[in-house]
Amino acid sequence: xxxxxxxxxxxxxxxxxxxxxxxxxxxxxxxxxxxxxxxxxxxxxxxxxxxxxxxxxxxxxxxxxxxxxxxxxxxxxxxxxxxxxxxxxxxxxxxxxxxxxxxxxxxxxxxxxx
Amino acid sequence: xxxxxxxxxxxxxxxxxxxxxxxxxxxxxxxxxxxxxxxxxxxxxxxxxxxxxxxxxxxxxxxxxxxxxxxxxxxxxxxxxxxxxxxxxxxxxxxxxxxxxxxxxxxxxxxxx
Numbered sequence: 001x002x003x004x005x006x007x008x009x010x011x012x013x014x015x016x017x018x019x020x021x022x023x024x025x026x027x028x029x030x031x032x033x034x035x036x037x038x039x040x041x042x043x044x045x046x047x048x049x050x051x052x053x054x055x056x057x058x059x060x061x062x063x064x065x066x067x068x069x070x071x072x073x074x075x076x077x078x079x080x081x082x083x084x085x086x087x088x089x090x091x092x093x094x095x096x097x098x099x100x101x102x103x104x105x106x107x108x109x110x111x112x113x114x
Numbered sequence: 115x116x117x118x119x120x121x122x123x124x125x126x127x128x129x130x131x132x133x134x135x136x137x138x139x140x141x142x143x144x145x146x147x148x149x150x151x152x153x154x155x156x157x158x159x160x161x162x163x164x165x166x167x168x169x170x171x172x173x174x175x176x177x178x179x180x181x182x183x184x185x186x187x188x189x190x191x192x193x194x195x196x197x198x199x200x201x202x203x204x205x206x207x208x209x210x211x212x213x214x215x216x217x218x219x220x221x222x223x224x225x226x227x
Contacts, residue, residue: 101172
């Protein structure tokens with residue numbers, strides 16, 4: 001099925017570092033969302049973006065909806081151990097005002113530096 | 115405020131058996147979605163309901179799969195004659211409307227022996 005291009009695939013963090021990840025698509029989306037998933041659990045919503053150019057923060061997390069509506073990025077500032085997990089971007093399709101399913105990236109896996 | 119609830123959390127079954135999963139959405143959420151997630155991948159859309167009406171089905175939803183939401187509240191997803199390739203995490207999500215973000219349950223992990 002169709003998926004978004006999410007990068008990097010994985011990264012190692014040291015406590016206190018800032019982290020950046022992004023998501024690109026060949027398709028235009030009207031809504032971008034960022035989720036975090038821990039092992040054995042479902043994705044948890046972090047940030048939802050509804051307008052091109054929109055910049056939204058949730059605590060140490062900041063996400064932006066790209067101007068072209070084909071990309072989005074997520075920044076995590078001053079990372080802490082509990083930030084470890086898999087981060088997914090998702091674009092929501094809009095069929096003439098009736099929105100339906102989400103298209104997900106393959107995820108960015110955040111791990112702690114050994 | 116309870117979140118999306120899925121039952122069972124884990125299901126192990128033999129190839130060829132039928133399985134049924136249940137999803138209870140967040141109260142008063144009109145939209146209910148089913149996704150499938152395999153290892154190392156993001157969730158993939160299967161189908162969604164607006165109240166009791168099933169409005170969209172993915173190509174991934176073969177004839178062996180059927181979903182219902184009879185009273186517009188909980189939903190069930192049934193897989194008939196399970197195959198090895200059906201092994202995956204089945205996720206349910208709900209949203210208040212089509213324009214509101216989707217909230218996910220913790221999924222049902224299906225393993226086919």
